[in-house]
Amino acid sequence: MPNVAVLTNDLQYEFTHKISKDPHDLSRLLKQFNTFLDGIRAAGQLVVHLQLIHDPNDPQVQSRYRGRAIPAIAGTPGNRLIEEVVHPSDLVVVKGRDSGFYETKLDDTLREQGVKTVVVTGLQTHVCVQTTAADAFFRGYKIWVPSDGVFSPKPEDTQRALEWLASYCAVIAPSSEILERLKDHDDLPGRGEEIAA
Secondary structure, three states: OOOEEEEEEOOEHHHHHHOOOOHHHHHHHHHHHHHHHHHHHHOOOEEEEEEEOEOOOOHHHHHHOOOOOOOOEOOOHHHOEOHHHOOOOOEEEEEOOOOOOOOOOHHHHHHHHOOOEEEEEEEOHHHHHHHHHHHHHHOOOEEEEEOOOEEOOOHHHHHHHHHHHHHHOEEEEOHHHHHHHHHHOOOOOOOOOOOOO
16 A cells, blocks of 8 residues: 555646646646656555536635636536546546645545655645645645645745745655655655654
8 A cells, every 4th residue: 555645736737827838848847747756656656636626606616716717617628637647547536625635535535545645746836735735734644745846827936835834844855856765665754754865
């Protein structure tokens, strides 16, 4: 059973502009991210995609997007997960709010799999990544966030969120370091634990 699960947030076609508006840069970043996911799978660990689906009839959703188009509506083409990051062995959990844990089956799914550590990735760093990481911490998971595996349209939003996560609940490290640690260990240490090379 895996000890580690990578949680991706909102890697859906209609949100790719939040990763990069430049097609070549987007392709490069997705390829780099996919290499990380392949390494996680090769290490025998789990990948879980958190797919945002809004109910357009939900009053809270209507209020949040008042005067704007509601994104991530079920059945719309842009709401699909980006095909190149999804592997048949991956799991998908649908969420209706920013945090992947809010009124979803994520916690039960992770516990059934024996997961102790979550690596929170995707977008946006200062919204879904940050809230999902905090909710995981409240539930007793160890938290890692790859500094090169989270995205926001504004770099300062990513930087601010990573600083908060590092001060509160997470170990921040490059994805290459996470993969390197999983070559020799079947889990990752928690924040504040001795991190041996």
